[in-house]
Amino acid sequence: xxxxxxxxxxxxxxxxxxxxxxxxxxxxxxxxxxxxxxxxxxxxxxxxxxxxxxxxxxxxxxxxxxxxxxxxxxxxxxxxxxxxxxxxxxxxxxxxxxxxxxxxxxxxxxxxxxxxxxxxxxxxxxxxxxxxxxxxxxxxxxxxxxxxxxxxxxxxxxxxxxxxxxxxxxxxxxxxxxxxxxxxxxxxxxxxxxxxxxxxxxxxxxxxxxxxxxxxxxxxxxxxxxxxxxxxxxxxxxxxxxxxxxxxxxxxxxxxxxxxxxxxxxxxxxxxxxxxxxxxxxxxxxxxxx
Amino acid sequence: xxxxxxxxxxxxxxxxxxxxxxxxxxxxxxxxxxxxxxxxxxxxxxxxxxxxxxxxxxxxxxxxxxxxxxxxxxxxxxxxxxxxxxxxxxxxxxxxxxxxxxxxxxxxxxxxxxxxxxxxxxxxxxxxxxxxxxxxxxxxxxxxxxxxxxxxxxxxxxxxxxxxxxxxxxxxxxxxxxxxxxxxxxxxxxxxxxxxxxxxxxxxxxxxxxxxxxxxxxxxxxxxxxxxxxxxxxxxxxxxxxxxxxxxxxxxxxxxxxxxxxxxxxxxxxxxxxxxxxxxxxxxxxxxxxxxxxxxxxxxxxxxxxxxxxxxxxxxxxxxxxxxxxxxxxxxxxxxxxx
Ligand SMILES: Cc1cc2nc3c(=O)[nH]c(=O)nc-3n(C[C@H](O)[C@H](O)[C@H](O)COP(=O)(O)OP(=O)(O)OC[C@H]3O[C@@H](n4cnc5c(N)ncnc54)[C@H](O)[C@@H]3O)c2cc1C
Ligand SMILES: Nc1ncnc2c1ncn2[C@@H]1O[C@H](COP(=O)(O)O)[C@@H](O)[C@H]1O
Numbered sequence: 001x002x003x004x005x006x007x008x009x010x011x012x013x014x015x016x017x018x019x020x021x022x023x024x025x026x027x028x029x030x031x032x033x034x035x036x037x038x039x040x041x042x043x044x045x046x047x048x049x050x051x052x053x054x055x056x057x058x059x060x061x062x063x064x065x066x067x068x069x070x071x072x073x074x075x076x077x078x079x080x081x082x083x084x085x086x087x088x089x090x091x092x093x094x095x096x097x098x099x100x101x102x103x104x105x106x107x108x109x110x111x112x113x114x115x116x117x118x119x120x121x122x123x124x125x126x127x128x129x130x131x132x133x134x135x136x137x138x139x140x141x142x143x144x145x146x147x148x149x150x151x152x153x154x155x156x157x158x159x160x161x162x163x164x165x166x167x168x169x170x171x172x173x174x175x176x177x178x179x180x181x182x183x184x185x186x187x188x189x190x191x192x193x194x195x196x197x198x199x200x201x202x203x204x205x206x207x208x209x210x211x212x213x214x215x216x217x218x219x220x221x222x223x224x225x226x227x228x229x230x231x232x233x234x235x236x237x238x239x240x241x242x243x244x245x246x247x248x249x250x251x252x253x254x255x256x257x258x259x260x261x262x263x264x265x266x267x268x269x270x271x272x273x274x275x276x277x278x279x280x281x282x283x284x285x286x287x288x289x290x
Numbered sequence: 291x292x293x294x295x296x297x298x299x300x301x302x303x304x305x306x307x308x309x310x311x312x313x314x315x316x317x318x319x320x321x322x323x324x325x326x327x328x329x330x331x332x333x334x335x336x337x338x339x340x341x342x343x344x345x346x347x348x349x350x351x352x353x354x355x356x357x358x359x360x361x362x363x364x365x366x367x368x369x370x371x372x373x374x375x376x377x378x379x380x381x382x383x384x385x386x387x388x389x390x391x392x393x394x395x396x397x398x399x400x401x402x403x404x405x406x407x408x409x410x411x412x413x414x415x416x417x418x419x420x421x422x423x424x425x426x427x428x429x430x431x432x433x434x435x436x437x438x439x440x441x442x443x444x445x446x447x448x449x450x451x452x453x454x455x456x457x458x459x460x461x462x463x464x465x466x467x468x469x470x471x472x473x474x475x476x477x478x479x480x481x482x483x484x485x486x487x488x489x490x491x492x493x494x495x496x497x498x499x500x501x502x503x504x505x506x507x508x509x510x511x512x513x514x515x516x517x518x519x520x521x522x523x524x525x526x527x528x529x530x531x532x533x534x535x536x537x538x539x540x541x542x543x544x545x546x547x548x549x550x551x552x553x554x555x556x557x558x559x560x561x562x563x564x565x566x567x568x569x570x571x572x573x574x575x576x577x578x579x580x581x582x583x584x585x586x587x588x589x590x591x592x593x594x595x596x597x598x599x600x601x602x603x604x605x606x607x608x609x610x611x612x613x614x615x616x617x618x619x620x621x622x623x624x625x626x627x628x629x
Contacts, residue, residue, distance in 0.1 A: 013438075015438050098405065099396070099406070100399065100400060100403065100405065100406075103400060127437075127438060128437065129408065129409065129437065130396075130408040130409075131392050131396070131408060132392075132395070132396035132399070132406060132408060133396075134396075135364070135393060135395075135396035135397045135400065136396045136397070136399070136400035138397065139368070139396075139397045139400035139401050140400055144364070144365060144491050144492050145364055145393070145397065146492070147364075147389070147392075147393045148389060148393075161495070166389045166499075167388060167389050168499055168500050168501075169497065169498050169499035169500050170497075170498050171361075171494055171496065171497045171498075172494070172495045172496040172497075173363070173492055173493065173494050173495060174492070174493045174495050175491055175492040175493075176491040176492075243403075249405070250403065250404055250405030250448045250450065250451035251405035251406070251407060251433075251446050251447070251448050252446070252447055252448070252449060253444055253445070253446055254418060254432065254445040254446065254447045255444070255445040256437075256442050256443070256444050256445075257442065257443045257444075257445075258442060266592070266602050266603070266604075266605040266606060266607060266608040267606065267607045267608070268597075268608050268610065269607055269608065269609045269610070270609070270610060270611060271609060271610075271611035271612070271615050271616045271619065273619065275609075276609075276616065276619045276620065276623060277619075277623050279591075279607060279609075280620060280623040280624060280627070281623075281627070283568070284624075284627065284628065288567060288568050288589055289511065289535050289568065289624070290624075290628050
């Protein structure tokens with residue numbers, strides 16, 4: 001029996017390249033102005049899964065993502081690099097989820113996938129910067145967790161051995177399976193797309209995407225079932241609706257402020273000797289230095 | 291019941307700085323809420339650990355001392371704290387945003403179905419009006435944090451679920467002795483009552499800790515270099531200045547990414563937070579993610595060849611010029627005018 005891996009990957013706005021137009025006048029984020037990307041550390045997570053697939057014959061990888069319809073891109077990106085299956089969890093009922101409601105929905109979807117040995121998530125998503133979803137999913141599934149993984153060393157005899165990165169050191173831990181691991185940015189980067197896989201999977205679509213296409217595409221999955229991206233709404237998974245979306249989110253955003261500097265008047269100096277000397281003299285006199 | 295709790299971290303028998311910083315914060319929150327401050331310490335060989343916590347205003351120190359609790363693994367610590375919290379029902383629980391706190395915090399919050407806000411930069415008590423539900427709340431914990439890559443600051447609340455949980459990075463709060471003679475009670479936890487056999491499925495096989503060489507957090511003068519330094523070699527000018535002034539060298543992320551300085555020196559949102567007496571920013575533009583970690587410095591001097599660099603808005607003195615021209619002049623003057 002091959003190792004069954006589920007990778008959790010999120011589509012996020014690229015907060016690292018925030019331009020001037022990224023904030024609206026009212027101080028909220030203009031998501032439309034930011035490109036949607038594969039969360040960077042989820043690519044590190046995917047790479048760890050791909051390495052296990054290279055190493056252990058028969059291992060398979062499923063990519064699970066929760067988000068709007070266009071998040072199906074994440075699953076295609078996964079296919080292009082070697083994932084075998086994709087699940088898109090999408091429903092208005094999930095809107096407004098905080099990390100707890102997100103992890104609840106994801107854990108319900110994983111229960112439906114049912115057959116898995118290992119769940120690999122990124123350490124944190126760059127839009128929220130919380131690093132909470134991995135451990136919260138682990139708790140909801142009652143599984144052990146290994147955070148900050150840098151390398152999965154082995155998965156043998158029902159045990160996984162992982163090297164993890166701590167603030168001031170490294171640790172090697174061993175856990176029973178199934179388990180949840182979260183992967184750090186210090187882990188190896190993800191391999192690029194594979195041209196053959198891009199050819200094979202470029203028409204992989206969810207049912208919603210196929211329905212908005214021409215007839216030919218709708219039929220494609222009949223003889224090529226691998227082109228189907230599973231799309232699950234809230235009705236496809238077993239949940240308690242009270243734990244989802246806004247109502248299932250204990251944390252609420254009370255206020256959002258755009259970041260502005262409280263400008264104060266700096267004393268302006270040039271590099272001229274007299275000015276530098278005067279400054280140093282002052283700093284020594286008032287005991288700031290010396 | 292309904293007190294403020296700090297989940298403490300132990301590093302070689304000593305309560306970690308980040309935990310003591312949270313004790314100081316917790317004490318002032320508890321005073322404002324007119325409740326007690328309680329600390330939780332889990333590990334092994336913890337005899338007398340309460341003595342480290344009482345001066346910071348702990349009214350109760352809960353100690354779980356057992357070999358199954360060290361070195362830290364997630365599940366046993368989660369079971370202990372979840373068990374304790376079910377009995378004690380804290381209104382607020384704080385943890386360090388350390389590798390341990392950010393591993394443990396979400397696990398506890400998930401088990402208790404209560405909200406957790408990561409990496410807060412400020413914690414304040416305040417009220418809330420929920421007009422839609424027609425409810426009003428008093429004495430909520432405002433959990434204030436940067437979000438969206440530091441482009442916004444959000445105030446998060448947990449109106450209905452307890453405890454209200456938050457993690458805070460080392461250096462963000464100030465550590466201050468509350469009363470050197472303060473004492474409280476010790477509550478020895480019954481570890482067997484809370485631990486389950488299945489909590490022990492994760493084993494630490496091997497562990498290498500490196501002692502940190504740089505100590506920018508506790509330095510009263512910091513010379514920080516950014517991408518504008520231009521090269522690793524030019525950073526040597528900063529080490530020389532730091533050397534004569536008895537300072538430490540810090541860096542922006544762009545400088546660290548470019549390989550000019552080690553990661554340990556990074557200051558800012560994803561590095562350390564510092565508040566020295568003097569901060570000299572050399573070739574640093576002053577993006578919010580950087581300034582978040584240094585804006586509370588008592589005095590800021592910026593050296594930048596762009597007169598409109600954002601750092602100048604924060605600076606007390608803005609020297610407009612080339613770093614490699616200015617820094618040697620600072621060194622020269624100091625050497626000539628002090629013994
Ligand atoms: C989620 C997130 C977290 C982040 N966390 C951090 C963090 O913790 N810390 C951090 O620092 N950054 C962080 N950043 C990055 C931050 O946004 C900036 O990119 C970074 O701080 C810029 O560094 P810099 O000022 O050195 O470089 P630049 O922005 O490139 O600025 C260089 C400056 O040097 C000046 N200069 C150039 N040549 C000279 C010269 N010869 N003499 C004098 N001046 C010169 C230029 O005018 C310019 O102002 C983070 C970003 C994100 C998205
Ligand atoms: N909507 C989502 N869909 C799939 N995975 C997610 C989602 N949100 C978070 N994750 C996973 O959880 C990790 C941590 O996210 P966060 O807690 O938001 O920082 C991410 O790196 C992903 O692996």
